[in-house]
Amino acid sequence: MTESFLQSVSYENGTLTILDQTKLPNLTEFIKIDRIEDAWDAIKQLKVRGAPAIGIAAAYGLLLGIQHATEENFDNFYEDFQKHSNYLSTSRPTAVNLFWALKRMNERVLKEKEKPISSIKNALEEEAHLIRQEDEEVCRSIGEHALTLFHDGIGVLTHCNAGGIATAKYGTALAPMYLAKEKGWNIKVYADETRPLLQGARLTTWELQQAGIDVTLITDSMAAMVMSKGWIQAVIVGCDRVAANGDVANKIGTYGVALLAKAHNIPFYVAAPISTIDLSTQTGQDIPIEERNAEEITEGFGTLTAPVGVKVFNPAFDVTPAEFITAIITEKGVLKGNYQEELPKLFL
Numbered sequence: 001m002t003e004s005f006l007q008s009v010s011y012e013n014g015t016l017t018i019l020d021q022t023k024l025p026n027l028t029e030f031i032k033i034d035r036i037e038d039a040w041d042a043i044k045q046l047k048v049r050g051a052p053a054i055g056i057a058a059a060y061g062l063l064l065g066i067q068h069a070t071e072e073n074f075d076n077f078y079e080d081f082q083k084h085s086n087y088l089s090t091s092r093p094t095a096v097n098l099f100w101a102l103k104r105m106n107e108r109v110l111k112e113k114e115k116p117i118s119s120i121k122n123a124l125e126e127e128a129h130l131i132r133q134e135d136e137e138v139c140r141s142i143g144e145h146a147l148t149l150f151h152d153g154i155g156v157l158t159h160c161n162a163g164g165i166a167t168a169k170y171g172t173a174l175a176p177m178y179l180a181k182e183k184g185w186n187i188k189v190y191a192d193e194t195r196p197l198l199q200g201a202r203l204t205t206w207e208l209q210q211a212g213i214d215v216t217l218i219t220d221s222m223a224a225m226v227m228s229k230g231w232i233q234a235v236i237v238g239c240d241r242v243a244a245n246g247d248v249a250n251k252i253g254t255y256g257v258a259l260l261a262k263a264h265n266i267p268f269y270v271a272a273p274i275s276t277i278d279l280s281t282q283t284g285q286d287i288p289i290e291e292r293n294a295e296e297i298t299e300g301f302g303t304l305t306a307p308v309g310v311k312v313f314n315p316a317f318d319v320t321p322a323e324f325i326t327a328i329i330t331e332k333g334v335l336k337g338n339y340q341e342e343l344p345k346l347f348l
């Protein structure tokens with residue numbers, strides 16, 4: 001079953017290959033990228049999206065930037081490297097995995113500084129591949145830990161897409177669905193469509209349906225009703241950044257889902273790799289929230305659905321305060337209680 005996974009980001013011989021997620025579910029189209037500017041654009045335009053996948057794409061994008069570097073001395077090469085890294089860091093502001101991956105590449109380049117430039121380039125390619133491979137293992141562990149909170153037959157609601165195509169494999173919030181399927185459990189997934197760009201409708205239902213997992217699409221405004229019917233025993237979402245106090249930024253609408261879960265006494269879980277935890281951001285209020293074009297709301301998929309010139313507010317993410325989060329599930333286990341105290345222990 002898990003063999004059906006498509007690799008949304010890969011890199012070989014100086015070419016970055018990306019599954020163009022803006023075309024799904026109508027077209028399964030891979031694009032080949034060999035310029036850093038096109039990697040930047042693919043991240044900005046959400047061709048590659050989801051926090052871990054953005055981080056992987058940024059690491060590979062950096063390789064594209066430096067692949068033709070001709071400098072022979074480290075200082076000049078490093079100057080070039082930093083310029084490319086800073087450029088990629090301007091593509092999207094909220095998912096900390098982007099900055100995490102670039103930082104990791106920076107640590108590696110500094111570690112190799114005494115070596116010839118050609119060896120440094122090879123080491124950086126190795127590091128980018130490691131970031132991808134590790135994410136796959138991390139996601140599987142998140143799935144295993146999340147599964148300890150679920151049982152056969154339950155209904156689970158999710159928002160946005162935190163699935164296999166948003167990561168190296170399995171996803172974060174969707175990982176337990178895949179692992180449950182492997183165990184022969186039947187989990188009934190409800191996917192919020194996730195306005196305005198419909199990651200739930202276009203991506204989550206698409207990937208779960210392909211894997212033969214029971215999935216039902218609902219509009220965002222139906223979540224309360226579905227919960228009130230008793231069909232949901234748990235909510236699980238991915239996330240873009242966890243602040244030091246446990247507040248979490250995720251796709252716009254997540255906060256509302258958390259409030260609904262609280263009102264219906266349903267546990268609200270956040271699945272996040274440790275690379276998504278940012279202890280240098282104190283609270284959710286300090287997380288930079290991306291605002292995107294008005295057209296995503298007024299003519300999202302080509303049809304005008306609002307009057308021309310109307311004022312629009314289009315934040316791509318919102319912050320769910322820690323108090324509404326039943327547990328944060330990382331590759332190291334299930335975290336509950338005082339997040340401010342518990343989160344730093346994950347880094348020990």
Ligand code: MRU
Pocket residue numbers: 046049050051052095159160161162163166167171172173199237238239240250251252316
């Ligand atoms: O704007 P997007 O589609 O990149 O937003 C994605 C999300 O909010 C996901 O839930 C999050 O990045 C986790 S993906 C494992």
